Amino acid sequence: MNSIPNPSLDIGMTALQQGDYALAIAHLSGVCELELDESLISRAAVGLVTAYQRVGDGRKAIAICQILTDDPNPEVRSWATNTLTQLTTQFPPTTNPTGFVPLNETPPSSPNTSNIPQWLGNSAQRLFSGGKSQKKPPIPQQPLPQTSSQLPVAYTPPSTPSLFTTSPRFRNLGRAESWKPAKPPKLFQLWCVEIGSAIAFFYLLRFWIQFLMGTTNNILVKLPFLEPIQLFYRDPTPTLWVILTLLLIFLPWLMDRILKQFYGLQPFSLSQLTSHSPEAAKMVQRFCRQRHLPLPTLEILPTNAPLAITYGNLPRTARIVVSEGLLSQLTEDEIATIYGGELGHIIHRDFILISLFTLAIQIPYLIYWQVSKWGEDLSQLIDRKLPAYRKLLPPIILGISSAIASLGYCTYYLLRLPLLWLSRIRIYYSDRTAIETTGNPNGLTRALLKIAIGITEDIQTSRQTSSILESLDLLLPIGYQQAIPLSSCSGQISFEAILHWDCTNPYRDWLSITASHPLIGDRLNSIARYSHHWKIGTELDLPTPTPPIRNNTARLAKLLNGYKALPLFHSALFYGLILGILFRGILWLIGIICDWLNIWQLIWLHNANSFLDACILIAFSLTILFWINNYFPDIKPGTVINQPNLGELLANPHTLPPDSKPIQLTGKLLGRNSLLNWLGTDLTLQTPTGLIKLHLFSYLGAFGNLLPQRHRPSDLIGEQITITGWFRRGATPWIDLETLRTSGGKMSKAYYPIWLTILAFSAATWGAYLIWQVR
Numbered sequence: 001m002n003s004i005p006n007p008s009l010d011i012g013m014t015a016l017q018q019g020d021y022a023l024a025i026a027h028l029s030g031v032c033e034l035e036l037d038e039s040l041i042s043r044a045a046v047g048l049v050t051a052y053q054r055v056g057d058g059r060k061a062i063a064i065c066q067i068l069t070d071d072p073n074p075e076v077r078s079w080a081t082n083t084l085t086q087l088t089t090q091f092p093p094t095t096n097p098t099g100f101v102p103l104n105e106t107p108p109s110s111p112n113t114s115n116i117p118q119w120l121g122n123s124a125q126r127l128f129s130g131g132k133s134q135k136k137p138p139i140p141q142q143p144l145p146q147t148s149s150q151l152p153v154a155y156t157p158p159s160t161p162s163l164f165t166t167s168p169r170f171r172n173l174g175r176a177e178s179w180k181p182a183k184p185p186k187l188f189q190l191w192c193v194e195i196g197s198a199i200a201f202f203y204l205l206r207f208w209i210q211f212l213m214g215t216t217n218n219i220l221v222k223l224p225f226l227e228p229i230q231l232f233y234r235d236p237t238p239t240l241w242v243i244l245t246l247l248l249i250f251l252p253w254l255m256d257r258i259l260k261q262f263y264g265l266q267p268f269s270l271s272q273l274t275s276h277s278p279e280a281a282k283m284v285q286r287f288c289r290q291r292h293l294p295l296p297t298l299e300i301l302p303t304n305a306p307l308a309i310t311y312g313n314l315p316r317t318a319r320i321v322v323s324e325g326l327l328s329q330l331t332e333d334e335i336a337t338i339y340g341g342e343l344g345h346i347i348h349r350d351f352i353l354i355s356l357f358t359l360a361i362q363i364p365y366l367i368y369w370q371v372s373k374w375g376e377d378l379s380q381l382i383d384r385k386l387p388a389y390r391k392l393l394p395p396i397i398l399g400i401s402s403a404i405a406s407l408g409y410c411t412y413y414l415l416r417l418p419l420l421w422l423s424r425i426r427i428y429y430s431d432r433t434a435i436e437t438t439g440n441p442n443g444l445t446r447a448l449l450k451i452a453i454g455i456t457e458d459i460q461t462s463r464q465t466s467s468i469l470e471s472l473d474l475l476l477p478i479g480y481q482q483a484i485p486l487s488s489c490s491g492q493i494s495f496e497a498i499l500h501w502d503c504t505n506p507y508r509d510w511l512s513i514t515a516s517h518p519l520i521g522d523r524l525n526s527i528a529r530y531s532h533h534w535k536i537g538t539e540l541d542l543p544t545p546t547p548p549i550r551n552n553t554a555r556l557a558k559l560l561n562g563y564k565a566l567p568l569f570h571s572a573l574f575y576g577l578i579l580g581i582l583f584r585g586i587l588w589l590i591g592i593i594c595d596w597l598n599i600w601q602l603i604w605l606h607n608a609n610s611f612l613d614a615c616i617l618i619a620f621s622l623t624i625l626f627w628i629n630n631y632f633p634d635i636k637p638g639t640v641i642n643q644p645n646l647g648e649l650l651a652n653p654h655t656l657p658p659d660s661k662p663i664q665l666t667g668k669l670l671g672r673n674s675l676l677n678w679l680g681t682d683l684t685l686q687t688p689t690g691l692i693k694l695h696l697f698s699y700l701g702a703f704g705n706l707l708p709q710r711h712r713p714s715d716l717i718g719e720q721i722t723i724t725g726w727f728r729r730g731a732t733p734w735i736d737l738e739t740l741r742t743s744g745g746k747m748s749k750a751y752y753p754i755w756l757t758i759l760a761f762s763a764a765t766w767g768a769y770l771i772w773q774v775r
Helices: 009-018 021-034 038-054 058-068 074-090 116-128 188-222 237-249 251-263 270-276 278-290 324-329 332-348 350-385 393-438 441-462 467-471 480-488 495-504 520-534 552-560 568-596 600-607 610-631 646-650 702-706 752-774
Strands: 297-301 308-311 319-323 661-671 683-687 690-695 720-728 734-742 747-749
Touching: 009 021, 009 038, 021 038, 038 058, 038 074, 058 074, 188 237, 188 350, 188 393, 237 251, 237 350, 251 297, 251 308, 251 319, 251 350, 251 467, 270 278, 270 297, 278 332, 278 393, 297 324, 308 332, 308 350, 319 324, 319 332, 324 332, 324 441, 332 350, 332 393, 332 441, 350 393, 350 467, 393 441, 393 520, 393 702, 441 467, 441 480, 441 520, 441 690, 480 495, 480 646, 480 690, 495 520, 495 646, 568 600, 568 610, 568 752, 610 752, 646 690, 661 690, 661 734, 690 720
Parallel strands: 297 319, 690 734
Antiparallel strands: 308 319, 661 683, 661 720, 683 690, 720 734, 734 747
């Protein structure tokens, strides 16, 4: 059949997988005719070979395969060579028994398909000769309706080779030649978020310090021979003000010291930047000259992970730090867009507060990291030097070290929560500055995607999430947890498929509330608006984002259906709070009415303040118990999805955390070793189809992981394992583990459902006790 006017590679590949070979051939042949991207042409041609083979048209399959044997990609050439051998065996050439060959033999097919080798070769030749600046035709976002002429051919295919899989490539579309910057952005919202984040951070810090000091003294009071620390009874507010002020004054030099001591920070001159990206060097100088800013200090980190951060307390003390990985993995124009974004943080002044808060939370994070290292080293030293105390001292040292390290990590995690909103919103302003400074929204899109891919590659190479990726997460252009889903992109699973969820899921804003950065798909959609405005084409064909809800009826419906979207624990907290307050309000109203009617037996209801806490606790408990069975369905051989393709799971834009999918996966366990990972905070499964985060909880939650165990997950790092659990799709996809088993028989079990059940009964018991106290 003839190719259709607006062919789509995604529609063609989907039709091929579904057995609709006529529709697949129509789309894929159209892509080969019109597409300018060499990788897309190769993928479409590979799909055509398979489609023609399955409908029994060996002549066309062989013709395309012969062209692919000259493809510049060695993997494509290898695939084509092997497949061509199979095709020539499966479809031997037919000759006339008499040896007669007619001079004007006409094949019994349409004229269009008879020219496949010619237009495929022409397309490839046009691309490889440097024609990537030509305009690409639009690709439809929705599949075209099928017609009667597009029915699949009834054919039973023989065994065929698997489709060739290649890493996703970029279209490398151009940039604006000339453009007018838009009006300066209104910074009022950014300022409000900065002020709100600063207030929330300070009060949370003060509360946490007071809680730790009070808890410490309460423990000391109950211990023999020890006395409470009198200093801990004082108000820490003045001291916190002094400490934060000193941190702000010495911020750039303290950050320099930390980065030099732990990550090998080195100076980086403007001339060195010029050798990597002349455009970036010129842009930095031009930007600072036009806005009357001093040139920022440039520095570099010797790590392969692509990183870029900006910190300082004034524009004149600002530092822009990039990594060697960023300079090696990005092209010249892409590096310029990243520097443009970092300059945006300086011009908007949002880098000052976020730098201060990031420096503050480095203190507990370094305590976590260093105490874990020291405890492990000291335990091993005693094991070697004092073998007589091998069974006594190492467990004590490890126990104390794990408690201190876990406290440091929890402090770090808690204090970063009020900073997440500021971290997300400031990104949009810096992206705008990067685009308007360079005129290259497509370059910024490629840069962000390459950074995400580079981060996942670094995690796989180092077999763990490095400390710099986690501790400086709020300063990075892409968060390391957001980057993980893009590891599932492949030749058959495109960027657009993975990012579809980010653009269209109606609950994506709720599920990203604990994310450090905006959703990548949502963010790239905002960047693509500039490409549409300047009519230069977009690097990705992302779907139109779902618009925000405007009317109250729709908002109420979304709120009432929120239990279908949120994870169970979050749903229980949210709806427990709402139902508890509602129930308490009803009882309060009953008490008021009884006071008016002089029904003295129930007057106490309107004045029982502790009753509110009891109502919330009981509502929280009932919410968990009501939903827990649906959230954790039984994992049975008939219901479990065995070895699924992670890319296909992530490509479903409608999946939500409560859509529990029991799965079984095999791969390599990545994460930190020993004490650094006793809490189970860094567990990632590396599979042939991508990376996925793992969540593991004991009977007592995450802190129960600190108790003695026969096999800790951190002891299995680097081994090939098989896991069973429930797949969850959120801003960062994850699997709630049930079991984790090695080929050698070692097994670690998770008890998240039991932990939630214990939590529910504890909350109900506490609530009942409060009610009893009121009576």
